[in-house]
Structure formats: C-alpha cells, structure tokens
Amino acid sequence: METTVRNKQVILKHYTKGFPEESDLMIATALDTMELKVKPGSSAILVKNLFLSCDPYMGTFMREPDSGSSEVAVETLPLLDAFLPGKPIAGVGVSEVIDSDDPGFAKGDFVWGIVGWEEYSTVNSFGRFRIDVNIDVPLSYYTGILSVTGLTAYAGFFEICSPKKGETVFVSAAAGAVGHLVGQFAKLMGCYVVGSAGSKQKVDLLLDKFGFDDAFNYKEEPDLNAALKRCLPQGIDIYFENVGGKMLDSVLMNMNVHGRIAVCGMISQYHIESKEGIQNLPVVIYKRIKMQGFLALDFVDRFPKFLDYVVPYLNERKLVYIEDIVEGLENGPAALFRLFQGQNIGKQSIKRGKRINPKFNSSDAHFLWFCRAPSIRIAMGILSWFTGSPKPSQPETTKTEIIQTPAPGMNGAIEVPRPDRATVFEFGSVAATGDRVTLAGYCPVSDDLEPCRWEIVPADGKDAPQFRVVF
Amino acid sequence: METTVRNKQVILKHYTKGFPEESDLMIATALDTMELKVKPGSSAILVKNLFLSCDPYMGTFMREPDSGSSEVAVETLPLLDAFLPGKPIAGVGVSEVIDSDDPGFAKGDFVWGIVGWEEYSTVNSFGRFRIDVNIDVPLSYYTGILSVTGLTAYAGFFEICSPKKGETVFVSAAAGAVGHLVGQFAKLMGCYVVGSAGSKQKVDLLLDKFGFDDAFNYKEEPDLNAALKRCLPQGIDIYFENVGGKMLDSVLMNMNVHGRIAVCGMISQYHIESKEGIQNLPVVIYKRIKMQGFLALDFVDRFPKFLDYVVPYLNERKLVYIEDIVEGLENGPAALFRLFQGQNIGKQSIKRGKRINPKFNSSDAHFLWFCRAPSIRIAMGILSWFTGSPKPSQPETTKTEIIQTPAPGMNGAIEVPRPDRATVFEFGSVAATGDRVTLAGYCPVSDDLEPCRWEIVPADGKDAPQFRVVF
Incomplete structure (x- = not known):
C-alpha cells in the first residue's frame, strides 16, 4: 500500500450567488504529498473516504455566511459550518481508518461523520461514529439511512410530529432521501400517507414501491391547494416539510386542527433571489399548529433507539431504501447538482473505492x-x-x-x-x-x-x- | 326587580370586508319582552351580563367564514364560531345568574364564559365557570387576567415556550391585555424582557410600570431588525407573537438557536387585503425554532394551576394588571374598535351595571x-x-x-x-x-x-x- 498520496479534493472556487452551478466547484489534486500517517500525540485520525453524502443544505453553505440570505446558517453548528472558498466542501461521509492516534479508533475501523470531499481526511473523534459491520447492510447506508438522513426522517417524524395511527401525513419531496423514508415510517405507523414529487417516474415510485396511499407531481398541478384537497380531503394532520414556498402556503390551508409541521428543509427557497413570502401563517393560531425546524444533530442521543427501530425493518424487508450512487470523486459536483435540481431519486451519494461492508x-x-x-x-x-x-x-x-x-x-x-x-x-x-x-x-x-x-x-x-x- | 325586560344587544349588521368599522355593528333593543325566568326542564341558565371582554380575534369573526381569508377560523371551535349577521356578537363575559334550571348553578352565582353582547343571555353550563368570590379581586378581572386573557398569557408563555431563567423574551403588542401579562410573567421567571408597542405612552408604561428591561415604539423604528438588534443584542430565545407581518420577519432574523415562538395572534394581518408574506421562515431549520399557534381553550385543564400561580402574585402586589374599561353596552362597539386600532392600554372591557365582587x-x-x-x-x-x-x-x-x-x-x-x-x-x-x-x-x-x-x-x-x- 502507498504511504504517501497526492490528495484529490472537491474545492469551492468562490462563494456562490443565486442558484449554485457545477462550475462553482473544482477538482484539485494537491501538489504536495500527504503521508498516510498521523502525528504521534495529535489524537488525530486519518481516514480514507469511501462514500460521500450529497445533501440539499450543502448548497446554502456555498454562500457567504453574512450575505444576508436568511437560510444561511447564522450560527456555527457544532459540526458543520459554511464552506470556505479554496477549501474542500464537506459533508457526511463513510470512511475507513488508515491510521489513528486516538485510542477510540483503530486502523481498519469503518466510521461515519463529517469529512471533507477528498480522498483522505485527517479528522478527530468529535461526532465520529464507529460503524458496526455486524449490522448486515452495505457501508453506503451510513451516508444515508443509517446516519443523518435516516435520523432526520426518524426524529422529524416521530420526535417532532408525534404521529398517531390513522392520522394523515403529507410529505413533500417524497422521493428524496429523507422523504421516501418518512413516507414508509408513516405507513409502518398506520398513517394515511400522500407525497408530492417532481416527475411521473418519482410519483410512480411513491405509489408502486414505497407504499404511499396517494401522490402527485407538483409540476403538473396548476393549483396545489386543489391537489391537496383531492388527495387529502380529510385534511392533513402531519406535514413533513422539505420544500417551502407555495407548497407550504397551500399546505397551511389544508392542515387540520392541532396539526404538526416538521420543517426539515425548504429547498425551493434556498437559491432564489426573492423568497416567496408565506401568506397563510395566521391559520396556525386557530388551527393550533406546531411548526418546528430541526436538525438530526439535536437527536444524536436517540441514535441507538433509531437503529433499534430501523434495522429490524431493513432485515425484515419492510423498508425500501433507495440509493442513487455516482461513482468517483470527480463526479461529485455533478451528483450534487443533480440533487439541487431534483433529478435524484432516493439518497444521492458518491462512491469512491471498492469497499463494501466486509460482513455484508x-x-x-x-x-x-x-x-x-x-x-x-x-x-x-x-x-x-x-x-x-x-x-x-x-x-x-x-x-x-x-x-x-x-x-x-x-x-x-x-x-x-x-x-x-x-x-x-x-x-x-x-x-x-x-x-x-x-x-x-x-x-x-x-x-x-x-x-x-x-x-x-x-x-x-x-x-x-x-x-x-x-x- | 323586573321580571320581564326588553333585551338590548350589539348586533352584527353584515359580514365585514377589509378593516371592520364601528358601523358594521348596531345597538338594538328587542321589540318583544323577555321573561327573566328559565323554562323548567330546559337545563338553561339565565344570566345578566356585567362585563364583556373585547378581544382582537372578534374582528376576524365578523367576516364570512368561507370568504377565503386565511385567518378566519375554518373549524368550528368548541365554544366560539364566526358571528352571524343579524345576531349579537359574542365573547367572554362575566355574568350574574338570575335564574337557573341547571343544578350546578344557582341564582346569585357569578360566572364567566362565552355570552352574547347583550344585557341578558340564556346559556348552558358548557364552558361556564363559577367565579369564586373569595378570591379577592374585582369581577372585571374575569373578563381578562383570571379567564381567557390570563390563561392565554400563561399557557402561551409557560406551556408553549418552556422558559428558563435568564433567557431573553420579546413580546409584541406588549401593552395589550395579553402582552403586559406575558412580560411580567417573564420578569417573574427571571428573564430579560423587551416589548414593542405603538405609542410613546405605551412604551413608557412598559418600562415604568410593568418592569420591562427595554421597549420600543415600532411606529418610530424605520428598521425593525435594527431595533431588535439594539434592544436584544444577545438575540431572542422566546418570542410571544401578537402581531405577525414585518415584525415576525424581523424577529425570525434575530431568534436564537432552539428559540420558541408562541403564536398568540397576528393582528397586523387580520384586516388587510393582501397579506405581508413572511420571507424568513427558512431560518427555523438551522435555528431549530419551534413556532406554535395556540388558543387558551386547549389549556382549560390547567386553569386551577394557573389560578394557583397568578392569584398569589396579585395578592402580593407583584403583578400589575391594567384594565381599560368603557361603560355601557352602547359604547361596546366603540371600545371594540379602539382595540382593533391599538388605542387601548391593557385589557379592554365593557362594564354594564354596578356589580363588583361582593367580597372584593x-x-x-x-x-x-x-x-x-x-x-x-x-x-x-x-x-x-x-x-x-x-x-x-x-x-x-x-x-x-x-x-x-x-x-x-x-x-x-x-x-x-x-x-x-x-x-x-x-x-x-x-x-x-x-x-x-x-x-x-x-x-x-x-x-x-x-x-x-x-x-x-x-x-x-x-x-x-x-x-x-x-x-
């Protein structure tokens, strides 16, 4: 095995304005070599990145933090912050430990956590989870269903929305990484589940593969309010919000009393100059609606409980998990922009190398x-x-x-x-x-x-x- | 005492459009007489109304329920529904029982609950609370601090916002019936409290009488965002929302991570044709903000706990409760429209008759x-x-x-x-x-x-x- 490498990275060229483009990123190979060893006493962990997760929020992190765009993270999150021009972008990744000065991690361990979009990363133990390879799933699942994506769907649906059997659930971006899990969790709970997506193919998938009770293509609905009334004549008890904008305004008009809205994302609003103002918020009063924004990282303590919930369903084949994996770091920017444009179906990730779970x-x-x-x-x-x-x-x-x-x-x-x-x-x-x-x-x-x-x-x-x- | 009366009522002339006007209401005296007795076997209670509460939501109830205005109650609330043209409007009132066929209420009892705006009402026991005259306060308090207004402030602040000592609290319409209580509850809790109001007089009251730490007149602030940053440089942990619109958009930009917004009202939006769209909602995601609409009626089971909380503070003189009482049913419409125009300070009510708490x-x-x-x-x-x-x-x-x-x-x-x-x-x-x-x-x-x-x-x-x- 090589002992030094020239690290390949996906670099943010400059802060973006408006809708990000693939050309805002570049692939760069370091001029200097990197030794595949950590410094003794550094407590560092050197990892080889095997899978990288593409997530909608990453687009907002490409903008200048103080540019006044409201959805840009104005607080430093514990693990993740706006990207820096000239540096690799970052996100959830699955990695193999190559060398470690941290006694908690050993060479050969598989881990997931935030890493740079690069072949090799030097990281620390904070927010780094060791993967139990005895759980019988591919390693790629730890970019998604068994890490942030899955915990997001789980926490948003169960912890924020407190669902009850028989309730009605509407999920936007329902064929997305989080959405298709939320819909299935809701079905497993005994809810009536409707989803929206942006193509006929995705709608077919919701109905045929994920067991949604009904679904519609929002791009072909001239009146979203009418579409919701058609699919959910009994109103909406729970809305899992991924898109924002006009969809949210229409959903508000169709929410039931004591409805709950888990605000997971508002991808329709991330990259437009003039945001679509939400006009129907006053209904939250009489309908006593709870809207709550959340991030999976606030629910990390529920992670073991989440695994206990989700792994048996995977093993019992009661859960369909869809991955949309692109190969090669150099194809990472294209994969990310496919996601921003809604072209992915299921969890968008990037694979590099040939590792899968050795006990899979x-x-x-x-x-x-x-x-x-x-x-x-x-x-x-x-x-x-x-x-x-x-x-x-x-x-x-x-x-x-x-x-x-x-x-x-x-x-x-x-x-x-x-x-x-x-x-x-x-x-x-x-x-x-x-x-x-x-x-x-x-x-x-x-x-x-x-x-x-x-x-x-x-x-x-x-x-x-x-x-x-x-x- | 008379045994028959010609009942005087405040009647909704027609459904309103846009901003309601005093002329949308009228005072009418019944042509036929009403006997001051209830029918045996009717389970009815005949009450003489002593105090009537003026509340912002009443304006929205004057509009046609299906007119598509988003904030109109689209669901029938358990106790209150949109008003009907030709009928008296209704709201919280304090009444004296004149006659009763309900074994739970006796002549001479004082009660509060929803009544018509009229001299005498025939009601039933549902949602009717007997007033304990041994609690040493004026009867008028049961139109406000010791009924829906107080429970609204209490439930919204404590149950929705889960405040902690040392947190920052911002209250809009802070000199209003609910607002001035929320601010004081927050101070009693050990929070840093800032309020906004619409006149210098009100701002002075917030600072001098209610113990707010800071306050501003929103009408004199060209930039609400700047005003909030000036008064709350450390950000807002809790926002008690009474107004909506531009204020909410500015508050969202100043909320802290894990902030809570109790949505009590959005009076700025109730009577305008084109609502101000809220553009900054995406911040609820990264800031993990909870926004929750609520009505006091969902917290009726907390009423005894609420009284245990608030009465000692009243007795210990640690709570200032401000009433803005207009005399006479015929002045009711004017009082209500003073409220809609923000001219009241503290709880706007109407008094008729001379009753106060006999043990006050x-x-x-x-x-x-x-x-x-x-x-x-x-x-x-x-x-x-x-x-x-x-x-x-x-x-x-x-x-x-x-x-x-x-x-x-x-x-x-x-x-x-x-x-x-x-x-x-x-x-x-x-x-x-x-x-x-x-x-x-x-x-x-x-x-x-x-x-x-x-x-x-x-x-x-x-x-x-x-x-x-x-x-």
Whole structure:
C-alpha cells in the first residue's frame, strides 16, 4: 500500500450567488504529498473516504455566511459550518481508518461523520461514529439511512410530529432521501400517507414501491391547494416539510386542527433571489399548529433507539431504501447538482473505492423486498437502484447489468467480472428451498481485488433469497 | 326587580370586508319582552351580563367564514364560531345568574364564559365557570387576567415556550391585555424582557410600570431588525407573537438557536387585503425554532394551576394588571374598535351595571403596587387605569377623579358620591401604621345603591395601604 498520496479534493472556487452551478466547484489534486500517517500525540485520525453524502443544505453553505440570505446558517453548528472558498466542501461521509492516534479508533475501523470531499481526511473523534459491520447492510447506508438522513426522517417524524395511527401525513419531496423514508415510517405507523414529487417516474415510485396511499407531481398541478384537497380531503394532520414556498402556503390551508409541521428543509427557497413570502401563517393560531425546524444533530442521543427501530425493518424487508450512487470523486459536483435540481431519486451519494461492508450478507433483501416471486432479481455489489419486473425501467445513472439468468434450481459458481458495478441475476423462479448459487466476486475487505465467493441461498418461504459472502 | 325586560344587544349588521368599522355593528333593543325566568326542564341558565371582554380575534369573526381569508377560523371551535349577521356578537363575559334550571348553578352565582353582547343571555353550563368570590379581586378581572386573557398569557408563555431563567423574551403588542401579562410573567421567571408597542405612552408604561428591561415604539423604528438588534443584542430565545407581518420577519432574523415562538395572534394581518408574506421562515431549520399557534381553550385543564400561580402574585402586589374599561353596552362597539386600532392600554372591557365582587377587599393592591410611598394614590370603584405620581397622565378613557386629599393620619368617613366611577384619593404621606380612612360608598352587592363603608388601612411596612369593605 502507498504511504504517501497526492490528495484529490472537491474545492469551492468562490462563494456562490443565486442558484449554485457545477462550475462553482473544482477538482484539485494537491501538489504536495500527504503521508498516510498521523502525528504521534495529535489524537488525530486519518481516514480514507469511501462514500460521500450529497445533501440539499450543502448548497446554502456555498454562500457567504453574512450575505444576508436568511437560510444561511447564522450560527456555527457544532459540526458543520459554511464552506470556505479554496477549501474542500464537506459533508457526511463513510470512511475507513488508515491510521489513528486516538485510542477510540483503530486502523481498519469503518466510521461515519463529517469529512471533507477528498480522498483522505485527517479528522478527530468529535461526532465520529464507529460503524458496526455486524449490522448486515452495505457501508453506503451510513451516508444515508443509517446516519443523518435516516435520523432526520426518524426524529422529524416521530420526535417532532408525534404521529398517531390513522392520522394523515403529507410529505413533500417524497422521493428524496429523507422523504421516501418518512413516507414508509408513516405507513409502518398506520398513517394515511400522500407525497408530492417532481416527475411521473418519482410519483410512480411513491405509489408502486414505497407504499404511499396517494401522490402527485407538483409540476403538473396548476393549483396545489386543489391537489391537496383531492388527495387529502380529510385534511392533513402531519406535514413533513422539505420544500417551502407555495407548497407550504397551500399546505397551511389544508392542515387540520392541532396539526404538526416538521420543517426539515425548504429547498425551493434556498437559491432564489426573492423568497416567496408565506401568506397563510395566521391559520396556525386557530388551527393550533406546531411548526418546528430541526436538525438530526439535536437527536444524536436517540441514535441507538433509531437503529433499534430501523434495522429490524431493513432485515425484515419492510423498508425500501433507495440509493442513487455516482461513482468517483470527480463526479461529485455533478451528483450534487443533480440533487439541487431534483433529478435524484432516493439518497444521492458518491462512491469512491471498492469497499463494501466486509460482513455484508443480505443486501439483496433491502433492494429486493418489493420484487415478488416468481421472478426475482438479485443485486450484487453496489447498486444505484432498479425497478422490478416485468421490465426494469432504470434511471440514467443506474449501473445495473443483467449478466445471466440462472435456471430454477441452478447450483454452482458464477464468476462476477465487475463486482464494483451493480450486477443483477435474474431467476426465472426460485422454487426449492436450499437452492443455491455461488458467485465469485472481488473481496470487499481489501482493495486488492482478490476474489471472494458469494452464496445465494433462497430462504424458506421468502420471496427473495439470502445473500452471503463466502471467503 | 323586573321580571320581564326588553333585551338590548350589539348586533352584527353584515359580514365585514377589509378593516371592520364601528358601523358594521348596531345597538338594538328587542321589540318583544323577555321573561327573566328559565323554562323548567330546559337545563338553561339565565344570566345578566356585567362585563364583556373585547378581544382582537372578534374582528376576524365578523367576516364570512368561507370568504377565503386565511385567518378566519375554518373549524368550528368548541365554544366560539364566526358571528352571524343579524345576531349579537359574542365573547367572554362575566355574568350574574338570575335564574337557573341547571343544578350546578344557582341564582346569585357569578360566572364567566362565552355570552352574547347583550344585557341578558340564556346559556348552558358548557364552558361556564363559577367565579369564586373569595378570591379577592374585582369581577372585571374575569373578563381578562383570571379567564381567557390570563390563561392565554400563561399557557402561551409557560406551556408553549418552556422558559428558563435568564433567557431573553420579546413580546409584541406588549401593552395589550395579553402582552403586559406575558412580560411580567417573564420578569417573574427571571428573564430579560423587551416589548414593542405603538405609542410613546405605551412604551413608557412598559418600562415604568410593568418592569420591562427595554421597549420600543415600532411606529418610530424605520428598521425593525435594527431595533431588535439594539434592544436584544444577545438575540431572542422566546418570542410571544401578537402581531405577525414585518415584525415576525424581523424577529425570525434575530431568534436564537432552539428559540420558541408562541403564536398568540397576528393582528397586523387580520384586516388587510393582501397579506405581508413572511420571507424568513427558512431560518427555523438551522435555528431549530419551534413556532406554535395556540388558543387558551386547549389549556382549560390547567386553569386551577394557573389560578394557583397568578392569584398569589396579585395578592402580593407583584403583578400589575391594567384594565381599560368603557361603560355601557352602547359604547361596546366603540371600545371594540379602539382595540382593533391599538388605542387601548391593557385589557379592554365593557362594564354594564354596578356589580363588583361582593367580597372584593383590596383591589387597590393590584392598582397600586407600583405607586411608591410617600405619595400614595388609592383607587376605588371600577378604575380604568391610572399612572402614578407626581402627575397623573391619564388616557382619554380614564375615569379617575381626585376628589379629596386626606391629611396624613386622617381618620374618619368620606362620602363617595359616584363609586361606579373611578375615584382617587391622594395621601400626602401615610406614615403611621394604623392610620385609617373610612369611606362610605355604594354597596357593591346589589344594584340598589345602598351605601357601604370602605376602610383604608395602611399596612405595616408596606408602600400601599390595605383596602377593606366595611358593611
């Protein structure tokens, strides 16, 4: 392994004005080399960044903090602050510890927390969480469902909104990273759930894959108030706010008495010169509405409780988590701006390197629970996302590739040529319990591309087979 | 006593549009007579209304409910709904039970609750509270500090805002009925309290009488944001919102992280055609601000706890409660529109009849605690309000009248010619404990204008004397 590197970074060129553009960022490789060791006595941790999270708030951090834009963080957050021109931007990332002078972290640990958008970061332990690789999910989940994104959805819905079974829930940007989780949490709670999104494809996903009771494409609704009345004639008890602006004004008119609004984001307002004024706020009085802004970081103490809640649902395949992963740090700016423009579906992240959770056994469960037998698709490696049978309709960034359709009851080893790309096997039918397919892929534990073996075991009575790494 | 009456009422002539005018109401006397008895088996209660409360929300209830104005109550509240043209308007009132078929209420009881603006109302027990005349305050207090107004201030401040000692509190419409109580509750809690109001006179009152730490006249501030930064350089932890519009937008920019906004009213927005849009709402996210609309009726179960809190402060003279009382039902519309125009100071109410609490002993305490010795003013009867020495500066509606200045140590009876009007005695100095002035006034227990005797006893070591009815 190399001992020195020239660090590659995504740099903010200058403070942005108005809507940020991809050209406000640049990719830079350091002229000087960086030693892959931490200084003794520094308490520092050197990490290699494997996955980087793209989040809507990052756009507001590209603006000058004192520019008077109201949504810019005017307070220094404990972990995150406005970006500095000439420096790498930062966000939630999943990293591998390369060297550590902090006794709490050791080489080989996987961690998540705030890191720069760069190949290697020197960080400290503050706000750094060790990943339990025994939780049977891909490492990429710690940019999203099992870190800030998931905790945001959980805390906003449960802690801010105090939902009750049977209540009505409306989620804007519902096909987004947070939104699609909130909708599913609400369904699991027994609520009636409606979502809005910005394309037919996303609306179909809400209805077909995430189990929303109703959904609409806000871009095709001339009257948002009418759309809400149509989908939620009984009114809205809980609104999970991601967009702001006209949507909020329309929602206010449709809120029920004692309604709750968790204000997670207002992405429609982040990058416009003249904000859309909210005119219907006086209804909060007679309707006794609570509106509350929140950040996941205020709920870090609930993190263990959150994992206890969400991991079983993932394991039981009751939760669909959609990732929209772009490969390579150099594609990071493009991925971020896809997000700002609402082109992503599900959690937008960036992958670099080939690491996945070394003990990751059954990722297929999370990708596949909505794919019902007799036709089963199995994903391997890092999958952006894919839709189910009969015809896969794949978004442009999906890296899925059907390389073989094993026959029912097929048993044997299959060579996987590119396990760092998403790979899909289609089974006509997996009928017999005990059917088994063994795949050879790259070992996810090291970068050395050693082959490992993956064993696919259809579970008794379940739609999708289990998935196991065989070394 | 009469057994039949022609009921006099304040009638809504028609639904209002834009800013309501006094001419939208009219005084009407019924053509047919009303018997002052309830029907046996009706469970009804016949009451004579003694005091009627003027409240800002009443203006919004004069508009057509479906007119699309966002702040109009779109839900039927448990006790109160939009007014009907041709019918009397309604609000909180203090009444005397004349006849009752409800076993829970008896002739001679004093009650408060929602009544029509009329001389006599036939009501039921729902939302009707019996007044404990042993609580030593004037009956008029049950239109305000000891009913909805007080509970609004209490619930909004304590239940919605969860204040902590040392926090900063900003109150808009701070000289209003609710505002001046919130500010004092906050001071009693140990907060730093700033208020805004619409005249120099009101600002002086906030600073001199209610103990606010700072205050400003919003009409004379070209830049509200700058005014807030000047008065609250450390930012705002709690905002008690009574006005909405530009003030709210400016406050949002000055809120601290984890700030709380109790949305009690938005009077600036109630009667304008085009609402002022709130542009700075996105700050609620990073600042994790809670904004919550509320109505006192949701906190009725806290009423006993509220009385336990507030009555001792009244008795200990630690709370100044300001009333702005207009006499006569026929002057009700004018009083209500004074309120809508912000001309009132303190609680705007209407008095009809001569009843005060028959066991009312020491109202002076509440009026007078801010009047320091050696010059003491004592009010008797029903007092609008007055300011302290050296020169009383009286608002136009004040009915105070200085009729005599007793000498120090004076002892004897003084005839009070018009006890239903406010009457002020000025003492040059009340030096000796045990000094005593006995006044003869009208008996407050009946309408029969029988004289009673009032005894003024300077308390040992206290600034203001005690006040006692002697029958």
